[in-house]
Amino acid sequence: MTMNITDLKEKNFEADIERYLITEGGYIKGNQDTYDKERAIDMPVLISFIEKTQPKQWKRYVTKYGAKAEKQLYRVFQDDVSRYGLIYVLRKGISDMGINIRFCYFAPASLLNDELVANYDANILTVTRQFAYSKLNKNTIDMVLSLNGIPVVALELKNQITGQNVEDSKRQWCTDRDPKEPLFHFNNRILTYFGVDLYEVALTTELKKEKTFFIPFNQGSNGAGEVGGAGNPEREDGGYVTSYLWEKILCREMLLSILQRYISRQEEEKLKIIIDKHGKEKEVTETSVKIIFPRYHQLDVVEKLVADTYYANCASKHTNSGMQNFDLAADEHMKYMYLKKPHGNNYLIQHSAGSGKSNSIAWLTYRLAGLQNADLKNMFNSVFVITDRRVLNKQLQNTILGFDHIDGQIETITDADNSEKLARIINDDNTRIVITTLHRFPVIYKELTSRSGKRYAIIVDEAHSSQSGKSAEKLKAALADTDDALREYAEIEEIEAEELEKKKDALMEDLLAQGQHNNLYFYAFTATPKPKTLQTFGELAEEGENPEDNKYVAYHNYSMLQAIEEGFIKDVLKYYTTYDTTYEIAKRIEADPSYQETPATRAIKAFHDNHQHVIAQKTAIIVEKFREVTLNAMLGKAKAMVVCSSRAHAVRYFLEIKRYCQENNITDVNPMVAFSGTVSYEGVEYTETKLNSAEGRNISEAKLPLYFASDLYNMLVVADKYQTGFDEPRLHTMFVDKKLKNVKAVQTLSRLNRWHKDKKDTYVLDFCNKPEDIKKSFEPFYKGTELINPVDVNYVYTFRKDIQMFQLWTEGDEQKFFDLLQDISKQKDRLGVLSNALKNTIGRYEELDEEKRFEVRSKIKNFVRFYSYMAQIARTFDKDLYKAYVYADYLYRLLPKNPKERIDLNKQIMLVNSKISEGETVSIQMEGTVKPLKGENPKAGKPKNDNEDLLSRIIDKVNIMYQGQFSEADRVIVESIYDKMVSTAKRKLTKQANNTDEKQFEESIFPQIFDEVARGCYVEQMDSFAKLFENSDFYRNVMTQMAKVMYENYKKKEDELPFIPALFKERFLTDLKAEFSDLAPYLPDLSLAADCFIKTLNAKSVATIDGANELLLDSFNRIYCLENMKLVDKRRLFNTIVTKYEVFLKKVYYLLHQKEMVNTKNESSMPTFICLSVV
DSSP states (O other), X not given: OOOOOTTSSHHHHHHHHHHHHHHTSSOEEOOOXXXXXXXXXXXXXXXXXXXXXXXXXXXXXXXXXXXXXXXXXXXXXXXXXXXXXXXXXXXHOEEETTEEXXXXXXXXXXXXXXXXXXXXXXXXXXXXXXXXOOSSOOOEEEEEEEETTEEEEEEEEOOGGGTOOHHHHHHHHHHSXXXXXXXXXXXXXXXXXXXXXXXXXXXXXXXXXXXXXXXXXXXXXXXXXXXXOSSOOOOTTSOOTTTHIIIIISSHHHHHHIIIIIOEEEEEEEEEEEEOTTSOEEEEEEEEEEEEOOOHHHHHHHHHHHHHHHHHHHTTTOOSGGGGGGOSXXXXXXXXXXXXXXXXXXEEXXXXXXXXXXXXXXXXXXXXXXXXXXXXXXXXXXXXXXXXXXXXXXXXXXXXXXXXOOTTSEEEOOTTSOTHHHHHHHHHTOOSEEEEEGGGHHHHGGGOOOOTTOOEEEEESSHHHHSSSHHHHHHXXXXXXXXXXXXXXXXXXXXXXXXXXXTOXXXXXXXXXXXXXXXXXXXXXXXXXXXHHHHHHSEEEEOOSSGGGOEEEOSEEEOHHHHHHTTXXXXXXXXXXXXXXXXXXXXXXXXXXXXXXXXXXXXXXXXXXXXXXXXXXXXXXXXXHHHHTGGGSGGGTOEEEEEESSHHHHHHHHHHHHHHHHHTTOOSOOEEEEOSSEEEETTEXXXXXXXXXXXXXXXXXXXXXXXXXXXXXXXXXXXXXXXXXXXXXXXXXXXXXXXXXXXHHHHHHGGGOBOOTTOOOOEEEESSOOHHHHHHHHHHHHSOOOEESOOOTTHHHHHHHHHHTTOSOOHHHHHHHHHHHHHTTTOTTHHXXXXXXXXXXXXXXXXXXXHHHHHHHHHHHHXXXXXXXXXXXXXXXXXXXXXXXXXXXXXXXXXXXXXXXXXXXTTXXXXXXXXXXXXXXXXXXXXXXXXXXXXXXOSOOOOOOOOEEEHHHHHHHHHHHHHTTOOGGGHHHHHHHHHHHHHHSHHHHHHHHHHSOHHHIIIIIHHHHHHHHHHHHHHHOHHHHHHHHHOHHHHHHHHHHHHHHXXXXXXXXXXXXXXXXXXXXXXHHHHHHXXXXXXXXXXXXXXXXXHHHHHHHTOOSGGGGHHHHHHHHHHHHHHHTOSSOOHHHHHHHHHHHHHHHHHHHXXXXXXXXXXXXXXXXXXXXXXXXXXXHHO
């Protein structure tokens, strides 16, 4: 049976879209009877619109120009379009000899003005199929939508059933449509070009042949605002999957709204460093212009927010007809209204990097600034756009100011402005939009006049980092209308509000400002919400029996997954390479002192990580991988970032990279470094500017991003800078030498995800983190973030009671301090007065033992944090609790910090060996389900039980950890078994180690001892030791590494054993061949090397070890004579051989003499071969 597809062709697709637009979308059927292909306009249709809506103006125009009126109108229209663009002319119209003419009318603010409503209704929207556009050929466009005779939207339709899809429509726009045609001139006629098939939509705003860039215009796999990936959901009613395009976007009201409010011409200026023809560096400004058509999720979130904001305030007054201006999808108006908002008028928007968040914020800002309530008055006195960092503030300022706006409508608070400007703007109440940073509000909140009856919209960028502290507290204090709170308090106190108003003091003002306020609307944007962000701004998706059983979600989602699948950001986890580091540490002193384990372990790790030999090893890997991978990406223009654990680490890396490149004649690696403050290294003080300002350049901190974006530099070494908010599209590779987790891991690695036309992939090389840990950090934010087990803010009372049990201060002290605070607010010596008032409490605190000091300090910290958080979402009117909070807040800042013992072991330990090996490159895949976040555990911390142990034992445990490549999470297992074994099985271990050889001990004797100890540990700490018995490979690895250490420790050393060179050589040669197996082709006879080592061990002077030098010289000659190997690779190979000789010799010496080789010239560096040999 043959299927009949005659009614399933492309023309049927066209007909169905046309039918909808004509019958329900507000269009009429178009034709080209009077369309002028050369001018790309239908002047008769345009003039008919003008005659109907502006009869007086048109009459004057015809009187002025007579028979040439149409020609003159086109000339003026086209001159303005060519100069300012079609978007501008549609919005502003033209002026000709004092006659103002509009070419369309947008939706009026209300339906009360009959003339404006009639003019809006008079717009002529036409849909024309098979639109012939050229005088040079007979090509046609499947469908064109025109506004009053001016073509504004074009669609190419494809049908999978006939073998084509949206990719074919893109190809058609790129190859078959000539941008030189009048209809396709940029911002001249067609403003948006769509490619549409049965399942997907794509768009572009400019045709540039093969350089035309299309973006997806899809809802998302689960629908707009829902958690999901790319694509579109199946329609429940069985209609076209892509029908949202013509039903919701291109329908009359929405298209006119997009032309009026959304589509925009953006001009972007970028400062660049170039090298002119004379070889001099110059700063030049490059300007690019593009048209921004909102993506579907941007339209969706802004329209829904505006509609829900309107409904939330005007539900009792609005009519359905009055809401037509906000109609994105009428059947979804109330979709979000059923979700409970437990903390007031708050909306959390979780939009990933790559979502176009700045544009979304700009569109929302203008929509809210122009939003009117049912009484046709502005809903908000002002709209505040708040950021927590100056860099973001500048970015948002540029984006918002780049949109069409009326002069004087927007005020920006820049670094050059003092905070009084913000106070003046709020008090004057004449500014519609205010852009500022959060840190301004604590300075000015007490300088503001009454906010009674005023309403504010507050749009917050990066809400996860800015809305839980004291600055956010003061923002509310500055803008809140506390009249409702006053009436609420009056009811509690059972007195009249007017009487309470008379008693209002500073304490009551602060209490009234707490909690949520009906006059404040928060719109919080973030890609990575924290638990507090979700609990403060999120929707209550599920309400449990108790507050801690509630579940919170974001109001609207555009996930990282969707952004990656739609191609707006790169998947930074796709090519992730880890490096495994194994090393061995030994004592270099005879004594065996005791240290606390945690700081000593930390000191050993720092000794290794900062060792010049280790830095050199990693630097060689970084530079060579950079040359192998990065320089071959993005047409050779890719850049890399090196993420360091500390500022000193960054300085060492930077200097070592420069040294390595200089020694190996590498000129294509050009690093910069970024860190704050001053770092001292080897007696020299370094700053970022000092290190970067070389070769006659003076590169300030502010200019670093500019220079790094140029072709002059391609590597940036950073320490706690540029890991958030730094957008460099050419950043392709990241080398990570720092522990990362949670939001910090996501933000740091996401520096690579920015789109660039030449960026096909990204690459991460990680020395410190495991793929499973990185995956765990990304999972909560990859799709949508949910919060379960939120914090019960009533814990503030628990903390207060717990603190009172220590009897450090009384409620009387709190009252005296609060009174003092009010009296001295203007004094110059406030610090002295306040610190003196807290002195006795600090003295009582210092009398506590260390464990209690730790506990009480933690409780005070948590009390302050939780009170500050509670004040964001609830009002208690609890004066005593507030006074306790104020007292504790000031006290905490003055309490001595719990001391952290810093141990310097640099002169007591030595690096025996360090091996860095490349792991496999993996693609870290996220799970299919959303991993919810859990609320913060409010229980105060307790000091870790940090036992003391001998340095030798601490070194043993560190060596086991790193030779077995165990993670930090495994440390408790390794250390507990070691400690228990040493304390309970020492006698048995000593006996067995001395009655067996090493292999028999490890394979036959030790497993039974290990198993007994491990099971004993498991009984004591089942949760901690579950992994040991669930994972047999892990069990075997721990046992094997520990067996080696125990045998070495408990095997008695026979000092009288004679040194027999022949026997030594036999055993030594076996190890030597194994150690140097990968380098055998480049070495002389290893038997000669063994003889040289034996000779060296007995050496008394440099003259007696010439054989060592001869061996190295022979190796060098062999390598130098190799063909098909670059000189730099020969040098690197020779350095490897020398290093291996050194390390191997040290191990042999240590085994024979039970003491380390010491370089008497420079103890901080790896001993050289000759220095070791002399010893």
